[in-house]
Amino acid sequence: MKDFNATNKKPIIAVTMATGRQGMGVVKELSLRNEFQVRAITRDASSKRAIALSKLANVEIVEGDLLDSASLYKCFDKVYGIFGNTTPTKGLKPLVREYEIEQGKVLIDVVTDLKKKNNLKHFVFSSICKAKDPLNNEPAPGHFTSKWDIEEYLSQNKLNEITTIVRPASYFENFDGDLPGLKITDTNFPGVVRPDKVWQTIAVNDVGIWSGAIFANPKRFIGKSFNLAGEELTGRQMAELVQKVRGKGSKKVRYLMAPRILLKLFVNDIGVMADWIERAGYGADISNLKRIANEEGIEMTSLASWLKDK
Numbered sequence: 638m639k640d641f642n643a644t645n646k647k648p649i650i651a652v653t654m655a656t657g658r659q660g661m662g663v664v665k666e667l668s669l670r671n672e673f674q675v676r677a678i679t680r681d682a683s684s685k686r687a688i689a690l691s692k693l694a695n696v697e698i699v700e701g702d703l704l705d706s707a708s709l710y711k712c713f714d715k716v717y718g719i720f721g722n723t724t725p726t727k728g729l730k731p732l733v734r735e736y737e738i739e740q741g742k743v744l745i746d747v748v749t750d751l752k753k754k755n756n757l758k759h760f761v762f763s764s765i766c767k768a769k770d771p772l773n774n775e776p777a778p779g780h781f782t783s784k785w786d787i788e789e790y791l792s793q794n795k796l797n798e799i800t801t802i803v804r805p806a807s808y809f810e811n812f813d814g815d816l817p818g819l820k821i822t823d824t825n826f827p828g829v830v831r832p833d834k835v836w837q838t839i840a841v842n843d844v845g846i847w848s849g850a851i852f853a854n855p856k857r858f859i860g861k862s863f864n865l866a867g868e869e870l871t872g873r874q875m876a877e878l879v880q881k882v883r884g885k886g887s888k889k890v891r892y893l894m895a896p897r898i899l900l901k902l903f904v905n906d907i908g909v910m911a912d913w914i915e916r917a918g919y920g921a922d923i924s925n926l927k928r929i930a931n932e933e934g935i936e937m938t939s940l941a942s943w944l945k946d947k
């Protein structure tokens with residue numbers, strides 16, 4: 638681990654869950670921007686991902702745990718900004734609402750204290766996309782309401798004065814999971830939503846690109862929140878797009894929806910999420926995002942380009 642108190646003049650941004658999918662994107666983007674020193678936080682500095690991140694320019698690895706406020710104080714020493722993320726994944730248990738809320742509470746309490754001491758200037762909190770149709774929000778999945786409850790706690794602590802909230806929709810990367818039935822194949826495009834239902838999605842790296850732009854332009858972004866998505870397509874349209882990207886002569890690609898009953902038996906909250914996407918839907922204003930992206934020089938990833946690069 639590098640000495641993170643080593644003198645450097647760039648403002649320091651600490652990135653929680655740095656070895657996660659969002660975190661890695663944020664660290665890489667901030668590294669490339671060359672405007673900040675990045676403190677990438679992990680529970681295990683010797684992991685392969687942490688070692689890979691440590692080789693990037695402007696990046697130092699520090700060990701910290703979102704359940705341990707003393708470790709966070711060390712990670713956040715003299716930082717200008719923090720990218721805060723939380724996870725409902727508790728070991729082998731995929732979606733534990735209370736586990737995520739516990740992390741959020743520890744994180745927000747430390748951030749509130751740093752703000753009071755006037756040490757912290759910008760907090761970017763990663764939540765999850767809110768509903769297009771709020772009247773149909775209930776019942777919402779527990780791993781969504783956990784993040785919205787943390788947002789509420791953040792507001793009660795008057796952190797909005799230094800905060801930007803980003804709320805990504807479903808990642809493109811979910812279509813390329815490890816489990817059978819959750820991976821794009823020669824003939825199938827997997828999903829959890831009915832084939833004719835529009836569904837907003839985003840490349841996980843774009844969370845990093847947006848966060849980099851947000852940290853670089855605090856005047857514009859502090860006090861704001863953004864539902865983030867790059868695409869709004871039905872499952873059937875996404876399957877057609879895969880076939881189009883593969884070109885002439887490729888096999889027919891069908892949209893394969895996981896049976897809802899199995900989903901609920903396997904991980905109930907994912908089934909509740911699929912119901913929610915169909916009923917309330919992710920509510921990103923994609924045309925407004927494109928306008929801001931254009932002004933900020935952000936190139937949002939299309940599903941077609943993500944499929945080509947994959």
Ligand SMILES: NC(=O)c1ccc[n+]([C@@H]2O[C@H](COP(=O)([O-])OP(=O)(O)OC[C@H]3O[C@@H](n4cnc5c(N)ncnc54)[C@H](OP(=O)(O)O)[C@@H]3O)[C@@H](O)[C@H]2O)c1
Pocket residue numbers: 653654655656657658659660678679680681684701702703704722723724725726740764765766780805806807808811
């Ligand atoms: N999947 C989607 O489509 C989607 C869409 C929007 C939002 N989200 C939300 O995104 C969040 C997950 O982010 P992600 O996808 O970037 O994560 P991820 O790839 O699942 O990685 C989780 C990371 O969390 C770290 N971690 C776990 N427990 C921790 C703890 N107690 N303290 C500190 N770090 C801990 C782990 O790092 P170390 O082991 O190195 O410490 C790991 O790198 C979830 O809240 C999820 O609901 C997901």
